[in-house]
Amino acid sequence: MDRLQRFAQQILERKAAGLYRQHPAIDSYQGRLLQNKQGAYLNFSGNDYLGLATEPQLIKALAEGAERFGVGSSGSPLVTGFHYAHRALSDELCDWLGVDDVLLFSSGFAANQVMLQHLTDKTDQLLLDKLCHASLIDAALHADAGYKRFPHQDLAALDMLLQRYPSALVVTEGVFSMDGDSPDLPAVSALCKKNKADLLLDDAHALGVLGAEGRGSWDAQGLQSGDMLCLMANFGKALAGQGAFLAGSATMIDYLRQFARHYIYSTALSPALCWAMKISVELSRSQGWRRDKLNDNIQLFKTLAADAGFTVLPSNTAIQPLIIGDSDKAMLISASLKKQGIWLSAIRPPTVPQGSARLRITLSALHQSDDIRFLVQKLEQLI
Numbered sequence: 001m002d003r004l005q006r007f008a009q010q011i012l013e014r015k016a017a018g019l020y021r022q023h024p025a026i027d028s029y030q031g032r033l034l035q036n037k038q039g040a041y042l043n044f045s046g047n048d049y050l051g052l053a054t055e056p057q058l059i060k061a062l063a064e065g066a067e068r069f070g071v072g073s074s075g076s077p078l079v080t081g082f083h084y085a086h087r088a089l090s091d092e093l094c095d096w097l098g099v100d101d102v103l104l105f106s107s108g109f110a111a112n113q114v115m116l117q118h119l120t121d122k123t124d125q126l127l128l129d130k131l132c133h134a135s136l137i138d139a140a141l142h143a144d145a146g147y148k149r150f151p152h153q154d155l156a157a158l159d160m161l162l163q164r165y166p167s168a169l170v171v172t173e174g175v176f177s178m179d180g181d182s183p184d185l186p187a188v189s190a191l192c193k194k195n196k197a198d199l200l201l202d203d204a205h206a207l208g209v210l211g212a213e214g215r216g217s218w219d220a221q222g223l224q225s226g227d228m229l230c231l232m233a234n235f236g237k238a239l240a241g242q243g244a245f246l247a248g249s250a251t252m253i254d255y256l257r258q259f260a261r262h263y264i265y266s267t268a269l270s271p272a273l274c275w276a277m278k279i280s281v282e283l284s285r286s287q288g289w290r291r292d293k294l295n296d297n298i299q300l301f302k303t304l305a306a307d308a309g310f311t312v313l314p315s316n317t318a319i320q321p322l323i324i325g326d327s328d329k330a331m332l333i334s335a336s337l338k339k340q341g342i343w344l345s346a347i348r349p350p351t352v353p354q355g356s357a358r359l360r361i362t363l364s365a366l367h368q369s370d371d372i373r374f375l376v377q378k379l380e381q382l383i
């Protein structure tokens, strides 16, 4: 069997298992509404939690950024790729999060590789929550450090691992991407301090959404930015752009600037996008009404889902997973919803554990109460 035949065989196997993936093209996006050749849909699958992706001020900022600084950065950050817009965005992030410095990356995936691979060496041990994002798992797999995973949210198991590996690096997420729950960060931080371990936090789904001015899960739970060795968050979720950053002390960031290969040998983010992300941070900080509206929508969904007797995971965030179990059944419900004008993707293994295929409902500040009522009504008819 040659290589292409092997690929074709694996695609067939994936289809037979009901796990084949596609990326349907969307022709128009207006926040809560999506449109393609087949029709218009209410969107319950995006990460535009604050509804900023179509915000006119942000669209204007992107155009202004392109006019002032150019579309592309034209180089790696250490050559010609770091522009005024990168500096302005970095300063705004430092002011917002109360950190010394940040380093910008073109994706959260890349930033996570750096966080786990370049802040460790072969004498270190990484301890990851079992449900950490694929980018963190891949980063740990390819790090020189050893790594162990502890059962999701199991602090007793983490404590035991820390006794075995006292100065380990504990890796967790502020809001878990597939379950929508949050760890008890003060407890995790206390365990780290007790064992002289360091905390690495991926706050992709909490930045802009949780905490004062949307600083994130750590702020919402009373931690200081200095309680983490390194914080990662990305611009592709609530901030409605693309790219990511690592944040922390001046020494840690300067060290990464010297040694992080994903940073040094990669084209810097678009300066136009950086300018737009600076405005996105300003809007996230100042427009608390977006977080209030999102929280109202979360509460409404949870109340209606409880009344309907749905098995929704215990999440208080914009990610509300409705567990279906069987992948084919989840796909069938998702397809039926689409026929009724609702875009709600089924999430299947290997993205989630076997037997826990789900409809991962994501809410946005742009949803109206009637959108959520319509969704729950349709789900009640189908489940």
Ligand SMILES: Cc1ncc(COP(=O)(O)O)c(C=O)c1O
Pocket: 106, 107, 108, 109, 110, 112, 133, 135, 173, 177, 202, 204, 205, 234, 235, 236, 243, 244
């Ligand atoms: C928790 C988490 N970390 C990291 C990433 C990767 O970020 P990016 O999409 O910017 O590569 C994602 C999602 O995409 C995520 O959900």
